[in-house]
Amino acid sequence: MAIRIGAMSCLLALAPVRAQADHQHGMVAGGGGDATSFAAGVSLIAAQFDTMSYGGDYQAVVPSLRWGRGRFAGSASLGLYRLQENGRELYGLGDAVVHGQLTLVHHHAVAAGAAVAVSAPTGDHLAGLGMGHVMIMPAAWGRWTVGRVTLDGSAGYGRALGSAASHHSHGAWPLVDPMNFAEVTWTASGEIPLARVLRAGGRLSGGVPVGAEGETRVVAGVRVLWNAGQVDTAFELQTGLAGDPFTIRGVFETALRF
Amino acid sequence: MRQLVVTLCCLVACGGPGTPAPTETVCPDPDPNTLTYDNFGMQFMSDYCIQCHDSGLVRSERNGAPLYHDFDSLLGVVQVANHIDEQAGFGAAAENTFMPPSRCPSVPGGKLDRDCKRPSDDERRKLAEWIACELGRPHTF
Numbered sequence: 086m087a088i089r090i091g092a093m094s095c096l097l098a099l100a101p102v103r104a105q106a107d108h109q110h111g112m113v114a115g116g117g118g119d120a121t122s123f124a125a126g127v128s129l130i131a132a133q134f135d136t137m138s139y140g141g142d143y144q145a146v147v148p149s150l151r152w153g154r155g156r157f158a159g160s161a162s163l164g165l166y167r168l169q170e171n172g173r174e175l176y177g178l179g180d181a182v183v184h185g186q187l188t189l190v191h192h193h194a195v196a197a198g199a200a201v202a203v204s205a206p207t208g209d210h211l212a213g214l215g216m217g218h219v220m221i222m223p224a225a226w227g228r229w230t231v232g233r234v235t236l237d238g239s240a241g242y243g244r245a246l247g248s249a250a251s252h253h254s255h256g257a258w259p260l261v262d263p264m265n266f267a268e269v270t271w272t273a274s275g276e277i278p279l280a281r282v283l284r285a286g287g288r289l290s291g292g293v294p295v296g297a298e299g300e301t302r303v304v305a306g307v308r309v310l311w312n313a314g315q316v317d318t319a320f321e322l323q324t325g326l327a328g329d330p331f332t333i334r335g336v337f338e339t340a341l342r343f
Numbered sequence: 344m345r346q347l348v349v350t351l352c353c354l355v356a357c358g359g360p361g362t363p364a365p366t367e368t369v370c371p372d373p374d375p376n377t378l379t380y381d382n383f384g385m386q387f388m389s390d391y392c393i394q395c396h397d398s399g400l401v402r403s404e405r406n407g408a409p410l411y412h413d414f415d416s417l418l419g420v421v422q423v424a425n426h427i428d429e430q431a432g433f434g435a436a437a438e439n440t441f442m443p444p445s446r447c448p449s450v451p452g453g454k455l456d457r458d459c460k461r462p463s464d465d466e467r468r469k470l471a472e473w474i475a476c477e478l479g480r481p482h483t484f
Contacts, residue, residue: 138409140402173407173455210362211441212407217362 121154124317126340130164136257136329139213141169143261145179151340156188156198163207166214166261179261180204180215186226194230199223200239213260218245224270234277235286241270243292257300257329265299268292282312291327302328315342363441365425366434368468370476378473380417387470388414391431391443391462394451404452407444417477418484424474432471433464440467 128147134140149162164179186200202222208215224241244267257263269292276286291303308321318339325331378384388396395406398413412426413419420427428434430442447459462470 138411171405171407171409172403173405175407 122152122342124151124340124342125149126151126338128162128164128336128338130334130336132261132331132334134257134260134329134331136260139170139260141171141260143168145261147179149340156191157186158188159183159185164261166208168212168214168261170213170260175209175212175214177209177212177214179208180220180259181207195228197225197227199225200241208259208261210259213258215259216245216264217259218247218266220245220264222270234275237272237274237276239270239272242295243268243270244295257302263302263328263330265292265294265296265302267295268299268302269295276310279309284310286310288321300328302330304330316340317342361441363426363429363439364437366428366432366439366471367436368428368432368434368471368475370472370479374476374479376476378469378476380420380473380477383469383473384417384420384477387462387466387473388420390460394448394453397451400452406448406452406455417482420474421477421482421484424478428471428474431462431467432474433467434471438464438467 126149128145128149130145130147131142132144133142143166145164145166147162147164149160151160152158161181161183163181165176166179167174167176182202182204184200184202186198188196188198190197200223202220202224204216204220204222206215206217206219210217220243222241222243224239226237226239229236243264270290271292272288272290274286274288276284278284286308288306288308289303290306291301293301303326304323305326306321306323308319310317310319312318316339319337321336321338323331323334323336325334392414395408396412396414396419398415398419400408402410412423414427427442428439429437430439432439443459443461445459446455447457448454449456
């Protein structure tokens with residue numbers, strides 16, 4: 086029971102910051118029990134960017150729904166953005182993202198599994214709010230707990246469905262969450278409890294383009310997560326180290342489990 | 344779940360809300376030199392583009408136009424000629440109407456306070472042909 090509650094807590098608290106602020110996967114340990122759990126959350130995002138062709142900032146509200154049962158978990162989210170790019174201000178939806186996950190191994194301190202995220206091009210790709218393609222992003226993930234420290238990692242592949250010729254060529258794109266047309270994705274993170282309801286950690290993530298065009302992208306972030314009853318809350322401060330994804334970005338997320 | 348799959352398939356099949364595409368316009372051989380920067384390109388850019396795509400405009404004045412896409416000179420046009428073709432040109436392979444946008448500034452760098460002038464279909468075809476020919480001409484920038 087304790088494992089199930091702990092794992093589900095991780096799922097509900099960590100998945101949003103990882104899966105909804107990025108196009109990338111939100112790999113988390115699955116439960117192992119049979120209870121079904123739901124959560125509704127919202128992320129608030131604010132970022133500044135400075136790419137080869139564009140400078141500006143954006144803010145977003147990203148509602149999400151999540152579900153977990155035993156080895157399975159899933160989530161869906163769709164963000165509403167305000168984007169300011171080179172002096173133009175606009176509002177619009179981002180790309181809708183659906184994420185599914187399966188835990189294949191869960192043995193004491195080790196867990197591993199597979200996940201897939203799919204994004205639909207609901208965002209205006211010409212304005213920088215979306216990829217302009219359906220994206221398929223399968224991945225493998227693992228988690229290892231060593232004493233008080235929990236380490237997570239994932240490796241995957243993301244690819245747009247459609248023609249690469251139509252992909253944007255103004256540098257990092259879309260502005261609100263850049264990805265390459267085809268890329269290898271990765272994440273590595275660590276986390277440690279600071280108090281009974283408070284944890285802190287750091288994360289690196291990135292993408293390496295597959296094919297002739299694209300840019301290697303690396304993002305670093307630090308975060309704190311806290312729990313109050315059925316409410317899980319997290320804040321992550323991120324910076325782009327390579328590939329101009331953004332200069333700085335903050336993601337505040339809270340979710341209610343029921 | 345079934346509705347989600349159908350929706351995703353539709354988005355894949357439709358390719359989203361529209362994508363800029365090359366017009367695949369080819370300059371006649373030999374180049375007739377009927378469309379040039381002086382007799383067509385400069386006026387086209389002045390009428391429809393440089394209110395935002397001007398090298399003298401800083402980021403905050405460009406109303407969303409990307410940097411290094413400045414059409415107040417032939418050099419600026421030639422450097423990203425394929426983008427212009429994909430955004431505004433008409434040809435056998437595509438008819439692109441992504442640019443100009445719906446709203447434009449009255450003065451370069453100003454607020455979006457008026458509806459943009461729209462090129463005619465014929466002007467868009469001439470734009471694609473001029474670009475195709477101009478790229479094959481000798482330049483001494």
